[in-house]
Amino acid sequence: MSTPLVEARGIAKRYGPTVALADGQLTVYAGESHALVGRNGAGKSTLVTVLTGLQAPDEGTVRFDGEPAPALTDRDAWRRKVACVYQKPTVVPELTVAENLFINRQPRSRGGFISWRRLRSEAAEVLDTWDVRVDPEARTADLKVEDRQMVEIARALSFGARFIVLDEPTAQLDNREIERLFTRMRALQESGVTFLFISHHLQEVYEVCQTVTVLRDARWITTAPVADLPRAALVEAMAGESIAAVEEKAARGDVNAHAPVVLEAHGLTSDAYESVDLSVRGGEVVGLAGSSGSGKIELAESFTGLHTPTAGTARLDGQRLPFGDVTAALRAGVGCVPRDRHGQGLVFGMTVGDNATLTVLDRLGRYGFVGTERRRGFAGELIERLDIHTEGPDQPVSDLSGGNAQKVVMARALASDPRLLVLINPTAGVDVKSKESLLSRMDSARDDGTAVLVVSDELDDLRRCDRVLVLFHGRVVAEHPAGWRDHELIASIEGVDHHG
Numbered sequence: 001m002s003t004p005l006v007e008a009r010g011i012a013k014r015y016g017p018t019v020a021l022a023d024g025q026l027t028v029y030a031g032e033s034h035a036l037v038g039r040n041g042a043g044k045s046t047l048v049t050v051l052t053g054l055q056a057p058d059e060g061t062v063r064f065d066g067e068p069a070p071a072l073t074d075r076d077a078w079r080r081k082v083a084c085v086y087q088k089p090t091v092v093p094e095l096t097v098a099e100n101l102f103i104n105r106q107p108r109s110r111g112g113f114i115s116w117r118r119l120r121s122e123a124a125e126v127l128d129t130w131d132v133r134v135d136p137e138a139r140t141a142d143l144k145v146e147d148r149q150m151v152e153i154a155r156a157l158s159f160g161a162r163f164i165v166l167d168e169p170t171a172q173l174d175n176r177e178i179e180r181l182f183t184r185m186r187a188l189q190e191s192g193v194t195f196l197f198i199s200h201h202l203q204e205v206y207e208v209c210q211t212v213t214v215l216r217d218a219r220w221i222t223t224a225p226v227a228d229l230p231r232a233a234l235v236e237a238m239a240g241e242s243i244a245a246v247e248e249k250a251a252r253g254d255v256n257a258h259a260p261v262v263l264e265a266h267g268l269t270s271d272a273y274e275s276v277d278l279s280v281r282g283g284e285v286v287g288l289a290g291s292s293g294s295g296k297i298e299l300a301e302s303f304t305g306l307h308t309p310t311a312g313t314a315r316l317d318g319q320r321l322p323f324g325d326v327t328a329a330l331r332a333g334v335g336c337v338p339r340d341r342h343g344q345g346l347v348f349g350m351t352v353g354d355n356a357t358l359t360v361l362d363r364l365g366r367y368g369f370v371g372t373e374r375r376r377g378f379a380g381e382l383i384e385r386l387d388i389h390t391e392g393p394d395q396p397v398s399d400l401s402g403g404n405a406q407k408v409v410m411a412r413a414l415a416s417d418p419r420l421l422v423l424i425n426p427t428a429g430v431d432v433k434s435k436e437s438l439l440s441r442m443d444s445a446r447d448d449g450t451a452v453l454v455v456s457d458e459l460d461d462l463r464r465c466d467r468v469l470v471l472f473h474g475r476v477v478a479e480h481p482a483g484w485r486d487h488e489l490i491a492s493i494e495g496v497d498h499h500g
Contacts, residue, residue, distance in 0.1 A: 003066040005030040005194050006051065006082070006163055011060035013046050020046040024060065025220035026196075026213055028163070033185060033195040035205040035226070038215035039238055039490065041457060044198055047215070048165055051196070053078035064163075076159075083156030084165040085149055093141035098123030100140050101155050126158045127151075131187065146177045150184060157193065165196045170204060171293040182208045200291035202234060202494040216240050231496055232487065239459075239486035259283050260317075262451035263303070263420050268312035272298035273474040276312070280420070280451040285442065287465035288455045289493055294471040297339055297424060300455045304336040304422050305329030317419055335418030337409050337426050339455075352400070353379030353393025356411040382411040387437055403434025410441055421445050423454045427461055439464055459486055 004027045011024030021043040028034045038044050050057045053072055062069040070077035091100045098120050099106075107118040123136040132150045140148060149169055156164055166185075170178045185195060185208055197209055205212055206226055214221040214237040221237050222229075229237075259281040268276040273295035280286045290296040301307050303314060308324035315321060322328035329336075347355055356379045379393035386407045390400060397408055406426070413421060423442065427435040442464060445452055454461055462468050470478040470492040478492040 002029065004028060004063075005065060006196075007063045007066075008047065008051060009061050011047060011050055011057045011062070013050065013055070013057055019218050021050075021057075021218050023219045024050070024057075024215070025223070026051070027223065028194060028196060028211075030162070030194050031189055031192060032211055033189060033197050033209045035197045035199065035209040035212040036215070037199070037202065037205060037212060037234070037238060038221075039457065039459075041218075042215040042238075043218040044215055045167075046218075048084060048167065048196075048198070052082050052084050052165065079156075080160040082163045082165065083152075083159070083161045084167060085152045085156070085169060086167045091140045091148060091152060091155075093139075095140055096137050097127070097134055097140055097143070097151055098136040100151060101126055101136075101158060126154055130154045130157055130191070131184075144177070145172045146181055149181070153188070162192060163194045163196070165198070167198045168200065168293065169197075170199060170201065178204070200293075200494055202231060202491075202496045205234075206231070214238055231491075235487045235491050235494070235496070239490050256281070256283060259449070263314065263316055263321075263453070265303075265314040266312055268299065268302065268309045268314065270295075270298060270302065270307060270309045273471065276471075276476055278469070278476075280453055282419075282449045282451055283446055284467075285446050285452040285454060285465045287462040287468035288453065288471060289457075289462055289468050289489060290471035291493055293473070294493075295474040296455050296471045299471070300422050300424055300453055301339075303329070303420065303453065304334055304338075330416065333416075333419035335413035335416055335421045337406075337413050337421075337423045339424040339428075347397070350397060351394050352383065352388065352390050352397050352408055355397045355408050356382045356393075357415060358412055378415070382415060385414075386411045386441060403430040403437075406430050406434065406438060410438055414441065414445065418450060421450050421452045423452065423456075423461075425456055425458075426454065427456070427458055435460070459489070462489070 006026065006028040008024055008026040011021055013021040024043055024047040026036070026047065036044055036047070049055050051062060053069065056072050064081045070081065092103065095103070101123045102119055106114045107122060109115045120136055127134055127136060130153070132154045134143065134147050134151060140151065143151065153164055169181060173181060189195070197205070199205060209226050211223065212226050212229060212234065213223045214234070216238060217240070221240070261279050262282045263278070263280040265276060265278040268278070276299060288296040288300060298307060302309055302323060303321065305322065305324060305326035305328060313320065316332050316334065319332065321332060347358070353376055376393045383390060383393065388407045388411065389404050397405060400408065410426065426442070427438050430438065439461065442452060442454065454465060456462055466482050468480045468484065468489060469476050470480070470489070472493070472495045477495070480489055480492065
């Protein structure tokens, strides 16, 4: 065969103890659309940062047209090879299309000033060459998402790059816009442009790509022609599930059908989700699954007071749940492990004891004064209950490992004896032992009669649930009772029928 346009071999990347990529491989030939798929955490983003020269691999090689990749410091050489169009725009919204196309390389007059006439005419030429029908003088913020993406593609092509990475390009598009994007992609392919297409929606892979590469658990699993890989086989490659593993899954005790409904929501709607009905009984663990743009996190955060839906209601123990007010949600009986323990979960200037008891200060003293000994005693009990490895309540929380820091966040969520416990990615970035400890606390809360809502990208977290609701583009599209198979759940998450 001809020389690959892009070839990555044996790519490894670590961040401290975390292995982001152990064996990344990719071979892309000129003129194809090549899909890169895998569940969250499979290593896709890490491979893309290496392919686009944003970071060097610890091991492995990248070649373009058979030649070694440029030096990391030579940004112009990288721009001539490859570009990535991300979900979040990298254009400057207040500038015009023409200004964005030639940012930092504006044509200049003999006097050294920017030649606005040449800027506009050269921008029009670039847009015309690649058949991007956008006014060069339009303010970029006023463009539709699909047109903004095409401007970013045209900018990359104007540098000379013919390899474009599209990272979740359809996440913010409706069906008609997606079809138009695919039509433009096919036309660009015929003009010699090559795409690496990253998507959670597997049906799109079958519509627009010729080849697919699967990553799982930070390793390359397979590369195959899309036409030769049935959907069930693709989902299985992503899930890595054996039938024996399915049968070993622990059977859960049934939820008491007469247990009271603790959380009940009707018609919840916001920018991120639509018409969601949801109920959780006491002693029940309900999982929320979905891809990154599904709305699952925003939905869970709404119950904790972080967001206010535009429509719908929720009741906790029969009382209307206050939206948009974290303190009121806490008073109403909601405990939360937020998605980002660093930004939202911990106060790093404070001790382990201070962090663990923030939600219960009113119980530890009167008239706004907190009894130091009472707080230390209460914190000591939480440390013991969650097996937090620390020198004691007075140790700075910043000294703890990731797993123990996450246990402090969990301790604080449980300290107030919540009626509803909302866990968002509760085991993200923690070691295996800490993960098991955190999940056993979730089981204990369930056994105590607490209603638990878990949002996670980790199948191991969702396996502990009594049922899992799957969101796709903001809507609940499936419900899986305990005992589901990995490929069934992943098929729902990716929006495909696993029998296809």
